[in-house]
Amino acid sequence: MKIFEKSRKLDNVCYDVRGPVVEEADRMIEQGIAIMKLNIGNPAPFGLKAPDNIIHNMKANLNHAEGYSDSKGIHAAREAILKYCIKKEIPNVKLHHIYTGNGVSELITMSMQALLDDGDEILIPAPDYPLWTAAATLAGGNVVHYICDEQADWYPDIDDMRRKITDKTKAIVIINPNNPTGALYPREVLEEIADLARENGLIIFADEIYDRLVMDGQEHVSIASLTPDLMVVTFNGLSKSHMIAGFRAGWMCLSGDKSRAKGYIEGLNMLSSMRLCSNVPAQYIIQTALDNLQNTDEILLPGGRIYEQREYITNRLNSIPGITAVKPKAAFYIFPKIDTKRYQIEDDEKFVLDFLKEQHVLMVHGKGFHWEKPDHFRIVYLPSVEDLKLAMDKFELFLNGYKGTNAC
Structure with missing residues (x-):
């Protein structure tokens, strides 16, 4: 048998x-x-x-959410995300550079499948959010974990990152704010990571799903705002900040210099089209949510x-x-x-x-x-x-x- x-x-x-x-x-x-x-x-x-206005808005739009949307998402949702990118000072993002997803998880998987061939290397933090390592591995990549330093508030060890970059390395992943440590990376650390990517011609993947859950008067800086000359893929969503994990409302946006990434973007577009579209009812709440960011304050x-x-x-x-x-x-x-x-x-x-x-x-x-x-x-x-x-x-x-x- x-x-x-x-x-x-x-x-x-x-x-x-x-x-x-x-x-x-x-x-x-x-x-x-x-x-x-x-x-x-x-x-x-x-x-x-979830805030009451989020629930009300989803209910009000259910009759408009019965069919497929554009594979990247409805226009209103992507417009709201674009405005949020502008607020975060993320440069060179157009509407067609924004993809909605069934949570960030789906988009992480898509982003790895579009980039990695067998044997390609990608730097991912340790400790990590394990989906990153799983998605890169299933895409055929070799994950190289760089150390985050507990003695330095769990910031990435830049020297360790530098030692682990080879001619097979395609990208660096950062998770900021971090899961599982709760660390928030300051501008100086982000600039050092950006310099490494710049020196080695790497893409940066920035998981920023917790950027609206920051305490102590601290400011979240998006690494994409520091790198107009680099290709950055930024991931974000509503699951944590608006207490709607089950709605699976996430997005990713492509920023910076995309001149060397035409093939990669073609791959993302293919994968986005293959899954038809993300959860349409959840897309309808993105604009409402991003217009009411004080919900978690x-x-x-x-x-x-x-x-x-x-x-x-x-x-x-x-x-x-x-x-x-x-x-x-x-x-x-x-x-x-x-x-x-x-x-x-x-x-x-x-x-x-x-x-x-x-x-x-x-x-x-x-x-x-x-x-x-x-x-x-x-x-x-x-x-x-x-x-x-x-x-x-x-x-x-x-x-x-x-x-x-x-x-x-």
Whole structure:
């Protein structure tokens, strides 16, 4: 009998944000066990709801959204995105350089498929958002991970990036604000990355989905605004900033000098046409959302929900012996370090699995973000302060009795 195995193209692909530990959590839920999920940035289950005008606008336009749109998106949505690019000082973007997508995820996959041939190299940060590594790998590329430096607020290590560029390198990916670390890169760091791309003739892919979730009075600078002479592909969307992750409303825009990228753009257009179009009802809310950017302001200010949850989780983690955590400046993730010798941790996946089984709290291990050492894990701090306190009480209780080699 013929046995159908998974494709070998998936051998080096992992997505542990929804991986084996999550599968165990799902089994426990089926058994009636309540699980606190700190593993994925999904605002809705934690009571963070979409603005009323977004819901009203989608309902009002459903009768206009029954058919396919242009493969790149409806005119009004792309016009709104173009205005947003102008606001962010992103240069040389025309309407036909903007593509709407079923979330940024679809567009990341499309962008990698259009660029990479077998053996091409692309620089992606470690820790990373694992979809980037998966999409590049499935497109035939060789992913080279550059290190982000925890001792420097998780900024990219420019020297490490420079050492890893070869004649096979086609592009650099940056995730700013960053997932999983919550880092926000200053202009100076972005200029250094731009110089590297300039020196080596590389495309820059900039994942900026969290650019409207920035705290402490900080400013997000789009790297595309610093690089009118370079080809930059910028990714953004509404899923996090407007609490509509399930609507899958994302976009990418091509900026800067596209003179050497005509073939690449042709490939993007082919792939965009092949999928017919993105989610049309979600396209109709983009203009409304981008006209109302103040929707998230109050939760990011002192006293606001996300701000106070960030303050609590940072302080609480740093108060636990053997745990250190850099305070995030954006998004709603924190990536703490754990003393593996103190707690006898050799396998971070086993560590979070043991915690799940014992205390019914779900986190993601660092290996899921292509972090090579078993000394980090990611927490999503979307739950209320009260729920985070409950989770951290359980975490401390678990740690006090944990000896990794003997755990269940």
